[in-house]
Amino acid sequence: MTDGERARRRRFDALFASHNASILAYCGWRAGSASDAQDAAAEVFLVAWRRLDELPDGDAARVWLYATARRVLANQRRSERRRAALYERLALDAAAFPQGPPSASLEEALVHEALGRLRPRDREVLLLAEWEDLSAAEIAAVMGCLAMTARGRLHRARRRFRAVFEDLLAAETHTRQPAFREGGP
Amino acid sequence: MNTSESFQALRRANPRARDGFAQSAEAAADALHARVIAAAVDAGGPGAPARRPTRRRLVRGSAVGVSLAAAAAMAAVLALSSPGVGPGVANAVVAVRDAAAATAAAAEESGTAVVRITHGGELWAGTTVRWNGEDVALASDHPRRQGRPGDELLVVDGVLYLLEDGDWVMAGSPASIDPDSGTTPDEYLAAVREDTGGATLRRMIDGMTGLTERRLGDGTTVYSGSAAAGLVARESGFKEGQAIRVFPFGYVAHDEAARPAAPLDADVTVGPDGVIREIAVRWGSGTSAWTYTVAYSRLGDTPAPVAPENARPLRERLRAGKK
Numbered sequence: 001m002t003d004g005e006r007a008r009r010r011r012f013d014a015l016f017a018s019h020n021a022s023i024l025a026y027c028g029w030r031a032g033s034a035s036d037a038q039d040a041a042a043e044v045f046l047v048a049w050r051r052l053d054e055l056p057d058g059d060a061a062r063v064w065l066y067a068t069a070r071r072v073l074a075n076q077r078r079s080e081r082r083r084a085a086l087y088e089r090l091a092l093d094a095a096a097f098p099q100g101p102p103s104a105s106l107e108e109a110l111v112h113e114a115l116g117r118l119r120p121r122d123r124e125v126l127l128l129a130e131w132e133d134l135s136a137a138e139i140a141a142v143m144g145c146l147a148m149t150a151r152g153r154l155h156r157a158r159r160r161f162r163a164v165f166e167d168l169l170a171a172e173t174h175t176r177q178p179a180f181r182e183g184g185p
Numbered sequence: 186m187n188t189s190e191s192f193q194a195l196r197r198a199n200p201r202a203r204d205g206f207a208q209s210a211e212a213a214a215d216a217l218h219a220r221v222i223a224a225a226v227d228a229g230g231p232g233a234p235a236r237r238p239t240r241r242r243l244v245r246g247s248a249v250g251v252s253l254a255a256a257a258a259m260a261a262v263l264a265l266s267s268p269g270v271g272p273g274v275a276n277a278v279v280a281v282r283d284a285a286a287a288t289a290a291a292a293e294e295s296g297t298a299v300v301r302i303t304h305g306g307e308l309w310a311g312t313t314v315r316w317n318g319e320d321v322a323l324a325s326d327h328p329r330r331q332g333r334p335g336d337e338l339l340v341v342d343g344v345l346y347l348l349e350d351g352d353w354v355m356a357g358s359p360a361s362i363d364p365d366s367g368t369t370p371d372e373y374l375a376a377v378r379e380d381t382g383g384a385t386l387r388r389m390i391d392g393m394t395g396l397t398e399r400r401l402g403d404g405t406t407v408y409s410g411s412a413a414a415g416l417v418a419r420e421s422g423f424k425e426g427q428a429i430r431v432f433p434f435g436y437v438a439h440d441e442a443a444r445p446a447a448p449l450d451a452d453v454t455v456g457p458d459g460v461i462r463e464i465a466v467r468w469g470s471g472t473s474a475w476t477y478t479v480a481y482s483r484l485g486d487t488p489a490p491v492a493p494e495n496a497r498p499l500r501e502r503l504r505a506g507k508k
Contacts, residue, residue, distance in 0.1 A: 021210035045221040111198040131199040162191045
């Protein structure tokens with residue numbers, strides 16, 4: 001291995017160590033299954049390896065990885081559709097919005113329910129902001145839109161989420177006693 | 186429940202916040218890393234060529250700019266003299282600078298800008314921006330290739346309105362939005378102005394060649410020259426792993442315009458009153474020809490946008506079943 005190759009490997013390893021958990025989590029929530037998530041995360045880092053010389057440094061690298069993950073997942077869904085046309089609808093729905101884990105708390109289940117009622121793009125910008133902690137400008141880079149557009153979508157997504165979640169919570173509180181906050185399931 | 190509680194619940198639902206996630210990720214990391222390295226070696230090792238992502242059209246219809254400064258910025262590109270310019274060119278430089286200053290002054294309070302991009306002689310994208318003080322109206326009228334309704338947006342008295350499926354939705358007042366979320370109307374407007382502020386102008390101040398002057402019969406004067414694409418369309422983030430460059434008002438630059446050093450033909454049309462009427466940039470030829478134009482009108486007397494009377498609060502719309 002040459003010095004250049006060693007330097008390249010060090011850079012990749014540092015990139016992987018810094019971001020693998022984030023990318024795995026991102027893929028895990030959006031892929032149709034755990035194995036699909038692993039495949040997607042591996043593909044993301046393989047692309048990163050191949051294009052390491054083009055990768056930006058610092059936070060921009062993280063944004064680049066999210067953008068790549070988003071594209072890899074979209075490709076994965078398209079492949080899935082080609083492979084099983086009959087399964088298309090189900091696969092799309094599952095890939096677009098995986099359900100929460102069976103052991104989720106009531107609050108978490110309501111969050112998932114509320115997220116499921118958002119438009120896919122609204123949901124994506126909201127989760128990039130709230131779960132991945134990206135700024136509007138970073139979300140724009142991931143989504144391939146302008147920062148202005150990302151801000152608009154984020155604004156709308158926040159409002160929608162809040163409204164839907166509160167309605168769900170109110171309905172749940174009405175039908176369940178004691179109230180959610182006091183007792184939970 | 187207030188806004189913060191809703192979002193606290195959302196944040197608690199983050200899979201990464203779940204007990205054991207860090208340990209699981211750490212356990213998976215070694216296998217994932219080994220898998221990637223093995224695949225990289227199979228693919229030809231570190232020097233393997235990158236796969237080219239599918240090239241897609243990048244233009245977005247959304248507008249970014251209230252602005253007088255776009256005129257000033259673009260004009261400044263053209264106003265820059267190259268070494269060895271003669272007296273005529275120097276006069277043209279002064280004239281364009283004066284026109285930019287006059288335009289900025291005229292547009293300070295209000296104005297209308299119509300932004301258009303054509304490709305191969307056909308409309309590719311377009312937006313009309315009207316501003317009056319802190320109120321802004323954006324209307325995108327680019328071709329609806331995917332059958333989606335065009336984006337329209339209003340900010341009136343600090344309230345953001347969005348047109349969705351033909352209905353106006355009141356997206357909220359500043360008081361109802363998380364501060365520092367980047368999504369309040371004030372923050373929205375700040376972002377609009379950022380792209381056309383002094384920083385943008387300064388970034389563009391570098392190099393211009395071949396400035397000429399042409400007087401037309403209607404009293405207007407066209408100043409023409411060549412500007413490096415990188416001075417006109419600045420870099421703005423990444424898409425599909427590639428840096429993208431964006432013109433004032435938010436349009437992604439294509440083909441030659443995406444290459445910073447590429448020379449683009451540019452014209453600034455100045456009216457008899459000394460105010461800029463239009464800025465046009467061209468590149469490519471034949472079916473690959475692009476034009477980017479910004480036409481200014483009603484500078485100083487564009488009426489303030491009016492809040493739509495039939496706007497419904499977002500919550501009400503959601504309850505009515507329209508998501």
